[in-house]
Amino acid sequence: METAALLWTAALVAAGVIYWFVWVMGAAEVQGKRAVDLKMGSITRDKVQDKYKQYWSFFRRPKETVELSAEKIPAFVDTFYNLVTDIYEWGWGQSFHFSPAIPGRSHREATRLHEERVVDLIKAGPGHRILDVGCGVGGPMRAIAVRSGSSVVGITINEYQVGRARAHNRKAGLDGTCEVVCGNFLQMPFADSSFDGAYSIEATCHAPRLEDVYAEIYRVLRPGALYVSYEWVTTALYRADDPEHVETIQGIERGDALPGLRAHDQVAEIARKVGFQVLEELDLALPPAGPWWNRLKMGRIAYWRNHILVTITTILRIAPKGVVEVHEMLYETAGHLTRGGETGIFTPMYMIVCKKPIDGEKLPSS
Numbered sequence: 001m002e003t004a005a006l007l008w009t010a011a012l013v014a015a016g017v018i019y020w021f022v023w024v025m026g027a028a029e030v031q032g033k034r035a036v037d038l039k040m041g042s043i044t045r046d047k048v049q050d051k052y053k054q055y056w057s058f059f060r061r062p063k064e065t066v067e068l069s070a071e072k073i074p075a076f077v078d079t080f081y082n083l084v085t086d087i088y089e090w091g092w093g094q095s096f097h098f099s100p101a102i103p104g105r106s107h108r109e110a111t112r113l114h115e116e117r118v119v120d121l122i123k124a125g126p127g128h129r130i131l132d133v134g135c136g137v138g139g140p141m142r143a144i145a146v147r148s149g150s151s152v153v154g155i156t157i158n159e160y161q162v163g164r165a166r167a168h169n170r171k172a173g174l175d176g177t178c179e180v181v182c183g184n185f186l187q188m189p190f191a192d193s194s195f196d197g198a199y200s201i202e203a204t205c206h207a208p209r210l211e212d213v214y215a216e217i218y219r220v221l222r223p224g225a226l227y228v229s230y231e232w233v234t235t236a237l238y239r240a241d242d243p244e245h246v247e248t249i250q251g252i253e254r255g256d257a258l259p260g261l262r263a264h265d266q267v268a269e270i271a272r273k274v275g276f277q278v279l280e281e282l283d284l285a286l287p288p289a290g291p292w293w294n295r296l297k298m299g300r301i302a303y304w305r306n307h308i309l310v311t312i313t314t315i316l317r318i319a320p321k322g323v324v325e326v327h328e329m330l331y332e333t334a335g336h337l338t339r340g341g342e343t344g345i346f347t348p349m350y351m352i353v354c355k356k357p358i359d360g361e362k363l364p365s366s
């Protein structure tokens with residue numbers, strides 16, 4: 001009798017612990033999304049694992065192979081965001097980018113400041129219509145709309161993100177100033193010269209050819225308007241003949257749906273090629289900036305907790321099959337990103353500020 005009571009008590013305690021761990025415990029970094037909310041975007045439950053396998057067999061291959069099928073990239077990027085959007089929101093928040101660490105400031109504050117910097121750089125103000133190229137679920141868009149008083153239109157290729165971003169905008173009372181459109185930034189559904197400014201935060205790295213997306217941004221900006229981009233690139237320290245460097249960069253490409261990272265010195269050249277004046281270029285990761293990768297490194301224990309959570313939710317059939325693999329891929333990717341940051345061969349915040357010249361305005365020769 002006593003053994004039975006003991007067993008019942010143990011079972012109840014175990015059930016309580018699982019309930020707390022899975023349902024009650026929120027995100028690793030941000031409260032709002034819980035482990036039980038991991039849905040894998042617009043993919044139906046039974047297709048998640050297959051979609052992940054398809055994604056992996058496409059992006060696992062080296063840059064050259066991906067280059068041969070450039071036209072397929074946007075569709076695979078869309079699949080990627082179906083697979084990762086909920087995990088990103090759960091473990092990172094509503095802003096899908098890095099920011100320089102600032103001593104004494106939280107990740108949230110550092111993120112906000114990195115986003116608000118855009119407002120000053122493109123001189124966004126009340127009455128302006130600003131374009132967010134590759135807007136994710138809209139973390140930056142909301143910060144920039146509030147800070148500048150502009151209205152912001154975001155575009156993302158991923159339908160699921162559109163729904164998430166709109167819901168967040170409504171919740172924040174910003175659905176009057178922030179609009180979200182589903183579309184490909186290589187062929188945007190916007191009229192020529194219809195924006196007063198534009199920005200892209202860690203998004204144009206998904207374009208097979210940077211000139212294609214820059215040309216589209218150039219087209220939709222009015223003459224005189226400014227554009228800023230935070231680009232993912234390799235730095236001058238990267239050596240293509242160093243196998244460790246190559247492994248780190250390919251690891252970043254594979255786990256982030258990138259068709260091949262560009263070198264930092266290609267960015268301004270491409271911007272000029274499509275007609276922009278380049279006003280400034282700077283790697284925001286360089287000192288005195290604090291290490292952007294610290295946020296990834298400091299979370300190792302959280303990653304393990306998250307791994308256990310996704311495993312339990314999958315076993316309980318709350319999360320679809322395949323989530324554990326996707327989570328594992330992100331964990332690996334975090335390692336490559338950290339190495340890229342520590343060695344200095346990679347930066348996710350190579351900033352370029354451009355202007356669409358006013359007709360007749362003289363372009364600088366360099």
Ligand SMILES: C=C(CC[C@@H](C)[C@H]1CC[C@H]2C3=CC[C@H]4[C@H](C)[C@@H](O)CC[C@]4(C)[C@H]3CC[C@]12C)C(C)C
Pocket residue numbers: 028087088090091092095096097098202203205256257299302303306307327330331333334
């Ligand atoms: C700009 C892009 C995305 C940048 C970052 C927002 C994401 C890059 C790697 C992601 C993550 C890695 C590890 C995950 C962890 C294993 C999980 O438990 C919780 C979420 C992570 C921390 C996740 C969060 C987002 C990233 C940091 C690319 C795609 C161009």
Ligand SMILES: C[S@@+](CC[C@H](N)C(=O)[O-])C[C@H]1O[C@@H](n2cnc3c(N)ncnc32)[C@H](O)[C@@H]1O
Pocket residue numbers: 074077081094095096097133134135136137138139140155156157158161183184185186200201202203204206207
């Ligand atoms: C890493 S997320 C960054 C999101 C947002 N800028 C932020 O910082 O939170 C990259 C974004 O680019 C979008 N994207 C990638 N390729 C795209 C394409 N061809 N057309 C439109 N959006 C694209 C993705 O859907 C995603 O929203």
